[in-house]
Amino acid sequence: MKRRGFVKLAGSGLALWQLPALGLAATKAPAPRPKIVWLLLRGGLDSLHAVVPAFDAGLMQQRRSLAEPLVDKLLPLERGFGLHPDLKFLHGLYVKRQLAPVVAVATPYRSRSHFEGQDVLESGLAPADHDSGWLARALSAYRGEGLAIARSLPIALRGEAAASTWYPDHLPGADSDLYARLLKLYENDVRLHQRLQEALETRAKVGDLAGRRRPRLQHLAKACATLLAAPGGPDCAMLEMGGWDTHNNQPGRLSQQFGQLDAGLQILCEHLGQTWQQTLVVIATEFGRTVKNNGTRGTDHGTASALLLAGGALRGGRVLGEWPGLGEKDLYEGRDLMPTSDMRAWTAALLQQHWQIPQTQLAAVFPGAKPVGLTLTEGVLKPKVKV
Numbered sequence: 001m002k003r004r005g006f007v008k009l010a011g012s013g014l015a016l017w018q019l020p021a022l023g024l025a026a027t028k029a030p031a032p033r034p035k036i037v038w039l040l041l042r043g044g045l046d047s048l049h050a051v052v053p054a055f056d057a058g059l060m061q062q063r064r065s066l067a068e069p070l071v072d073k074l075l076p077l078e079r080g081f082g083l084h085p086d087l088k089f090l091h092g093l094y095v096k097r098q099l100a101p102v103v104a105v106a107t108p109y110r111s112r113s114h115f116e117g118q119d120v121l122e123s124g125l126a127p128a129d130h131d132s133g134w135l136a137r138a139l140s141a142y143r144g145e146g147l148a149i150a151r152s153l154p155i156a157l158r159g160e161a162a163a164s165t166w167y168p169d170h171l172p173g174a175d176s177d178l179y180a181r182l183l184k185l186y187e188n189d190v191r192l193h194q195r196l197q198e199a200l201e202t203r204a205k206v207g208d209l210a211g212r213r214r215p216r217l218q219h220l221a222k223a224c225a226t227l228l229a230a231p232g233g234p235d236c237a238m239l240e241m242g243g244w245d246t247h248n249n250q251p252g253r254l255s256q257q258f259g260q261l262d263a264g265l266q267i268l269c270e271h272l273g274q275t276w277q278q279t280l281v282v283i284a285t286e287f288g289r290t291v292k293n294n295g296t297r298g299t300d301h302g303t304a305s306a307l308l309l310a311g312g313a314l315r316g317g318r319v320l321g322e323w324p325g326l327g328e329k330d331l332y333e334g335r336d337l338m339p340t341s342d343m344r345a346w347t348a349a350l351l352q353q354h355w356q357i358p359q360t361q362l363a364a365v366f367p368g369a370k371p372v373g374l375t376l377t378e379g380v381l382k383p384k385v386k387v
Contacts, residue, residue, distance in 0.1 A: 034313060034354050035228055035279040036236040037268065038135060038156065042118060043244030045285040046299050047306035048337065049254050051101040055080025058326025062291045066250060079319045086258035089266040093310055097317035102307040102346055104321050106287065106339035112301035117286030122155035124344055124366050134365055135236060136161040138351050141361040144235030147227060149220045156238055166227065168215055217241050217264030225271035244285060248296035265310065277312035280354050282347060288337050291326055303336035307343055313354060315378050344369035353377040
């Protein structure tokens, strides 16, 4: 059997090929290392429907039909904001000081194309460099390893850093006898033998997740947590969730989306176990949506949105960011939530504090973005950069 045939055959039952070193058994549990999970919400989250500024009189003036059914059901946050009622687990994190929404943030991108906006968000550069992602550059500075829960390597993890992908396939699985024969066949090929062993061990970790035709965020989050918390697991992972482009029927669609997001974060937290205490979760979207609703009970592409920070390593329990207001004169180009801070500045501060990446190296991760001057992490670990 040739290598190409092995890859196809192994892939049909293992759902893994590109994950080096994560499946190897550890002889001694390594010291805990700080972890980062970056969750990209593709489509443009309407932050005014998630982190609702109930105190702002402009909310009702601009979007009464969207806001009025929510205001009496909001889960309370500080500064007069409220969290959507379908984000109950996230609100529980807020109460435990493990969630901090950052309002009115944006990337440097100011047009309204999903593709361009996502590319800038993932690259961390404007214009985007499709071969250089901000997370890969951060990993290079930290000398860590990354994992994308995706079918192919996303822009955010492209670059010189050690990064791999995992995603469940839906092809029929091979039986254990075939794998045993393959191990025997390649016992003299160190690389292939090792990769098959790694794949089998990873398959054992994720269990029945390999094989779901359309896995939801909950299923992917479970696999992500399992691999991230494993001995010798990666230092960061990237997850994605689509469906946030709500041009019509926004209340019903976002209710479902928030329910899935909330459940996914709960699964991630539960399956990380003690690793949650050393983990930061960063939830970002490419842009926000219009302040006013359109004629189909939805919203259109906008500018500023919210950044959701979570995790056991976060100093949360607060709403961060400067609020610009929703009055007509306060809107960006007369239609969008005005950005008051650069999303990259918040992420840079997290990298500086959680991974202790010095400012000189942060300048290469996010050129032109100065880290915000707030303490965002609890400082539960003093991570040591790999040498």
